[in-house]
Amino acid sequence: MSRRQKKDWSARQLFRNGLLDQNPIFGQLLGMCSALAVSTSVINGFTMGLCVTFVLTLSNLFISLLRRFILPQIRIAAYIVIVAGFVTVVDLLLKAYFPSLAASLGLFIPLIVVNCVILARAESFASKQPVAPSLLDGVSMGLGYTVAMVVISSVRELLGSGSFCGIRILGDWFSPAMLLISPVGGFLVLGGLMAGVSWLKNKRKKKE
Amino acid sequence: MKKQQNSLLLALRLTAVVAVTTLLLAVVNAVTAPVIAERVRREGMQAREALIPGSAALLSSPELSEAEAKTVGDIYRITRDDAVQGYCVDISVNGFGGTISMIVAVSVDRNILGVKILSHSETPGIGSKAVEEDGALLAALKDIPVRGVHSVEGISGATVSSKAILSGVLTATQVVERLEQERGGA
Structure with missing residues (x-):
């Protein structure tokens, strides 16, 4: 019935995929909307990354566990329900115990439901692979997303407000480039970093 | 006949997924709802107290x-x-x-x-x-x-x-x- 790909997934390969080769943001170009919107400060970017990692790991785990129970015709609906469930759990926990983070991330937490990183991993990986690799895939893709978010938001916060993690580190001589905090700046930084990552990848490929 | 059975199975399985998810959310909500309500109430109270004491x-x-x-x-x-x-x-x-x-x-x-x-x-x-x-x-x-x-x-x-x-x-x-x-x- 299901054409399972018999592949040996080593943990090393999976982490390499998530963090570098198929990094959700720089490699697969998934989850751009939240990446642009939330990356105005490092704390926001990092928390968003952790929330996505949490949801991605749990949804991968359960979708892999249920991969025979969920029939192909209803899979998308079932995935969305499972993902939405975990996202709501995160949303409620943040609101209850980390209100300031919940306030600054705002609408973007509920929107993790439709973050395409999560559906993409469910559809292309967790629904076809055994539990252990799916779990690892969730963790590594989540970490890849988090690292990318931290890199983007570091650049934007440092140049856009002259601070890092809310602490002002550039002196008064530095006038922050407000542009980088605005959505336009988000696109510029993302594009620049993406070009940089591709350049590095290509350089490495040529060497090999 | 077989087709009907099949769609019944689909509906049942999707219902099962939804039911379990709903149950999970009900539990989490039961834990967090009082905490959130208390926090909102306290924040409002603090803000009012700061504006007009009394x-x-x-x-x-x-x-x-x-x-x-x-x-x-x-x-x-x-x-x-x-x-x-x-x-x-x-x-x-x-x-x-x-x-x-x-x-x-x-x-x-x-x-x-x-x-x-x-x-x-x-x-x-x-x-x-x-x-x-x-x-x-x-x-x-x-x-x-x-x-x-x-x-x-x-x-x-x-x-x-x-x-x-x-x-x-x-x-x-x-x-x-x-x-x-x-x-x-x-």
Whole structure:
């Protein structure tokens, strides 16, 4: 019935995929909307990354566990329900115990439901692979997303407000480039970093 | 026949997934709901206490016009030593990026004591200038007579946000004016 790909997934390969080769943001170009919107400060970017990692790991785990129970015709609906469930759990926990983070991330937490990183991993990986690799895939893709978010938001916060993690580190001589905090700046930084990552990848490929 | 069975199976399985997810959410909600409610209540209380010290009593069903009902939330009458000090009015207005919710404090002698922004989603660095705690707009709306609202100027670049806040403050003063007249008449 299901054409399972018999592949040996080593943990090393999976982490390499998530963090570098198929990094959700720089490699697969998934989850751009939240990446642009939330990356105005490092704390926001990092928390968003952790929330996505949490949801991605749990949804991968359960979708892999249920991969025979969920029939192909209803899979998308079932995935969305499972993902939405975990996202709501995160949303409620943040609101209850980390209100300031919940306030600054705002609408973007509920929107993790439709973050395409999560559906993409469910559809292309967790629904076809055994539990252990799916779990690892969730963790590594989540970490890849988090690292990318931290890199983007570091650049934007440092140049856009002259601070890092809310602490002002550039002196008064530095006038922050407000542009980088605005959505336009988000696109510029993302594009620049993406070009940089591709350049590095290509350089490495040529060497090999 | 077989096809029917198949769709029944699909429906049952999807229902099972939904049921389990709902159960999980019910449990999490049961744990977090009281914590969240308590936090919201405490934040509101702290904000009101900072604006007008005294004991706050929620007014039950104040009379509001249709337009006012859209922006005005809870109204608290603040008393200290048996004397009414003023009112804290919860206001929600539409700013540039979404709802701005705030508390406007008006004293019985028709002064605006201050405005506290509870939440907003104005553009960072642009519209947000109007809602900053130490910004010029909120400073201009502190300890001024109610009549003075009309002469408060908005922040340039944050016109929509400023106007939204000013209109919310104006509504609050109108509601308080009426409440005070009713109280005086009674």
